[in-house]
Amino acid sequence: MTTPISLLxxxxxxxxxxxxMPDVALADRGRLLATGGATQLEGAAGGGLVPxxxxxxYATRDGYGATxxxxxxxxxxxALDSGGVAFTAxxxxxxxxxxxxxHLGTLGDALGMxxxxxxxDIVGAKLRLAGDAIYTPWxxxxxxxxxxxxxxxxVPSAVGARDDHGTDVYLAATKVFLGGAGxxxxxxxxxxRSTEANQLGILGFGGDRGGRRVVGEASVxxxxxxxxxxxxxxxxKPDHLAFAREDAFRDVFVAWFPNKHLAAVAAWADLGSVAxxxxxRGWYLSLQASL
Amino acid sequence: MNAPNRLVLFTLAIVLTLAGCATxxxxxxxxxxFGAEPGLAALVDDLLERFADDxxxxxxxxxxxxxxxxxxxxxxxxxIMDGPCTYTGDRLEEAHRGLSIxxxxxxxxxEHLIDAMDAQRIPTRAQNRLIAKLAAMRxxxxxx
Numbered sequence: 001m002t003t004p005i006s007l008l009x010x011x012x013x014x015x016x017x018x019x020x021m022p023d024v025a026l027a028d029r030g031r032l033l034a035t036g037g038a039t040q041l042e043g044a045a046g047g048g049l050v051p052x053x054x055x056x057x058y059a060t061r062d063g064y065g066a067t068x069x070x071x072x073x074x075x076x077x078x079a080l081d082s083g084g085v086a087f088t089a090x091x092x093x094x095x096x097x098x099x100x101x102x103h104l105g106t107l108g109d110a111l112g113m114x115x116x117x118x119x120x121d122i123v124g125a126k127l128r129l130a131g132d133a134i135y136t137p138w139x140x141x142x143x144x145x146x147x148x149x150x151x152x153x154x155v156p157s158a159v160g161a162r163d164d165h166g167t168d169v170y171l172a173a174t175k176v177f178l179g180g181a182g183x184x185x186x187x188x189x190x191x192x193r194s195t196e197a198n199q200l201g202i203l204g205f206g207g208d209r210g211g212r213r214v215v216g217e218a219s220v221x222x223x224x225x226x227x228x229x230x231x232x233x234x235x236x237k238p239d240h241l242a243f244a245r246e247d248a249f250r251d252v253f254v255a256w257f258p259n260k261h262l263a264a265v266a267a268w269a270d271l272g273s274v275a276x277x278x279x280x281r282g283w284y285l286s287l288q289a290s291l
Numbered sequence: 292m293n294a295p296n297r298l299v300l301f302t303l304a305i306v307l308t309l310a311g312c313a314t315x316x317x318x319x320x321x322x323x324x325f326g327a328e329p330g331l332a333a334l335v336d337d338l339l340e341r342f343a344d345d346x347x348x349x350x351x352x353x354x355x356x357x358x359x360x361x362x363x364x365x366x367x368x369x370x371i372m373d374g375p376c377t378y379t380g381d382r383l384e385e386a387h388r389g390l391s392i393x394x395x396x397x398x399x400x401x402e403h404l405i406d407a408m409d410a411q412r413i414p415t416r417a418q419n420r421l422i423a424k425l426a427a428m429r430x431x432x433x434x435x
Contacts, residue, residue, distance in 0.1 A: 030396075060395045179419035185419055
C-alpha cells in the first residue's frame, strides 16, 4: 500500500502558499471560525463525505476567499487521494476543482495490475440560494453541481459503466443550532443528490442496472468549543453495476479549526463493499488551508 | 456489530443525550451564570478594551459617549439574560443607524465577545445561550 507522502507533500505546499500570502488584500476572513467547513471528497465545502450548504473559506458578502485541501482515505484493500482548490465570491458562489486518485490495491494485484490507479477530475460550483447557517432562523440552502470526468475508463468500462463522465446536482441545507445540543452548538446538514456516479465516479457513470437516481446524505456534528467538532456522516450511493454491490459511505469524525487558515479532519470511515471487496474500513485524514 | 457501527451509534447516543438533558435540574439563570451585575460589568469592561484595540471595531465608536454606552450595554445584556433590569436605550436599529456595520465587523465583535467571555471564565454552554440571543438581533444591527 502506498504511503501518504503525496498528502504530506501537498499539505506542505499548501502551508507554504498560505504563509507567503497571509494578507492578500482580496482575502476576507469576516465569517466566524469553522463556518467554511472542511472540504469533502469531491472538493466542495462540507464535512468529509458530504457537501454542505456553507461556502468554502471565510469570505462574507463583502469579499473573496480561497481554500486548498488534501485528503487521504486508507481502507483495508484500497486508498483514495483527493486534492484541489476552491474559490468563493461574496459568500454567494463557490467554484472548485479537484482530482481524485484511487489506488486499486488488492484488487489491482488480483487483476494483474499491481500499483494501478484510477483518476478522476471534478469541477464543482455551489450557489448559496438563501439563509445563513448561523444567523437566520431557517437553514442555509445551496444548490451545487459536480461535473466529473474519469481519466482511466478501462476498468470502469470493463465492469459495465456506461459513461466516463457525469454530472451530480445537489441541494444542501445546513443549520447551526446555537446551544442546540444540551448547550453546545449543533450542526445539522442534509443533502439530496441526483447522480449517475458509481463509487463517486471512480467506476464510471451509469451501468447495467440503471442510470441517474437521487440519494440522501446527512451530517450531524457537535461543537464542544468554537474550534473543535465531533460528528457523524452518512452518504447513500447508487448501486448500478451488476458485478459488485455498492454500499453507503459513513464515518465518525473529529474536526479541528485552530485558526482561520487551517482545518484538520480525522475520521474512521466505513465504505462498505467496494468493487467486490466487502467491509472496506479505515482512516480518513484531511487538511485544508484557507487564505 | 462491527466497530464503525458501534462508533456511529456511540456518537449518536452522546449527541442525543446532550440534546436531551438540557435542564436536568433547576439551572441557574443566564444572568446568574454571568455573575449578575458585577460579572456583566467586568465582561463589558473587558470587551470595551478589546473594541478599542481593534481599529475595525473601534472606529464605530468615534462619536460614542462611552460611559453611556457602557451603562446601556450592561442594561441590555442584563435584560436579555432575564436579569432584574430594563433597557432604557434606543431600539437597536436606531442605535446602529448610519454606522454601516458590515457582516465582518459584526462577526469581529462576536469573536471579541467570545474571547472576553473566555477571559471571564464563562462556561461554553452559557456563552452559547447568550450568543443565540444576540444572533437573532443581527438583522437589526448590520448594514443600517
